[in-house]
Amino acid sequence: MLPAQAPAVEAGFFAGMVGRSPRMREVFGLLKKVAPMDVSVIVTGETGTGKELVARALHDESPRRKGPFVVLDCGSIPENLIESELFGHEKGAFTGAISSREGAFERADSGTIFLDEIGELRIDMQPRLLRVLENREVRRVGGTHVTGVDVRVVAATNRDLAKEVEDGAFREDLYFRLGVIHVQLPPLRARPDDVPWLIEHALSRQEVVKRHGQKRVTPAAMAILQSYGWPGNVRELVNVVSHLLTFSDGAEVGVAHLPPRLVMEAGEGEKQRAHPAFHDAKERVLAKFEREYLAALLERCQGNLSLAARESGLHRKSIERLARKYRLDARTLRARRKR
Helix, strand or coil: CCCCCCCCCCEEEEEEEEECCCHHHHHHHHHHHHHCCCCCEECCCCCCCCHHHHHHHHHHHCCCCCCCEEEECCCCCCCCCCCHHHHHECCCCCCCCCCCCCCHHHHCCEEEEEEEHHHHCCCCCCHHHHHHHCCCEEEEEECCCEEEECCCEEEEEEHHHHHHHCCCCHHHHHHHHHHHEEECCCHHHHCCCCCHHHHHHHHHHHHHHHHCCCCCHHHHHHHHHCCCCCCCHHHHHHHHHHHHHCCCCEECCCCCHHHHHHHHHHHHHHHHHHCHHHHHHHEEEEHHHHHHHHHHHHHCCCHHHHHHHHHHHHHHHHHHHHHHHCCCCHHHHHHHHHH
16 A cells, blocks of 8 residues: 655655665655654565665654664574564473563564564464554563553565465455555666666765775676666675675776676677577567557657557557557647647
8 A cells, every 4th residue: 555646755865775766766755755654564575675774764764763673584583483583482481481581572662673574474373463463562472461562563575465365375454454555666677777876876885985995887897787687686786796896906897897697697688689589589570660650650640549549440548558668658749739
């Protein structure tokens, strides 16, 4: 669920996060609007897109910023310990419980708890988590005393929780209780324009310049970095920056300093573009034809989509879809006709 008309943030920074692309500015605008609201948030996105950074930003920009920020990775805790990690336990509650211990919710009291990989939470644990969220109180494993907690919950997952709900692997009531607000982080490959800026920002950090000097990435090296698919997203980019700093002695970072896998992938990409497979070649020719045909059609019909549909024999919806696909603005043509 999204707040209506969350404005995009014009600057390329938000609470330690970096991004100038339209998609990231929209995310920053949403976070700026949501951070002061004391509501639960689900953050989704591929591994390495920065879900914990979003949770930290929501905490730091909220009235709870002076309270604790507690992280619990639901996917890395053994099944027999997850209940204790979440809600705490009393001495003697189970073998090895030699003393009482607070759980993550008690430690996060007056602050924010970040439940990472919430999709990994066992189905039998989900009702208890739901009760804590609804009643704002916890009871430790092996205990009888109930403790009130004042906590904001931010959860994250790289799974499709809506599908998990359909498949019966995740409770629908917990899904809606956690996802009052939904923040979707785009993969880095979907915002390649951010890559040069992310790298330049990382290389220009004060501690980096002090230790390694000011670095400059050559256009050839940057072209490879920008065309790379980044399966590990921003987390992988951070590792690549560390590689660049390790293997470049001078001020200039060139192709020779890049990780070999990036250079190899760039070479394969060039090879495929020069000698495309039949299917790829066919798709390129078809796309070129569609764009040129539609551009001429809209120009001839002066941006009138209904007329273009009648003349081409296509449905108006198909014309609209193709116009969006090839970024042809019929409104511009209509305005030109009126002048």
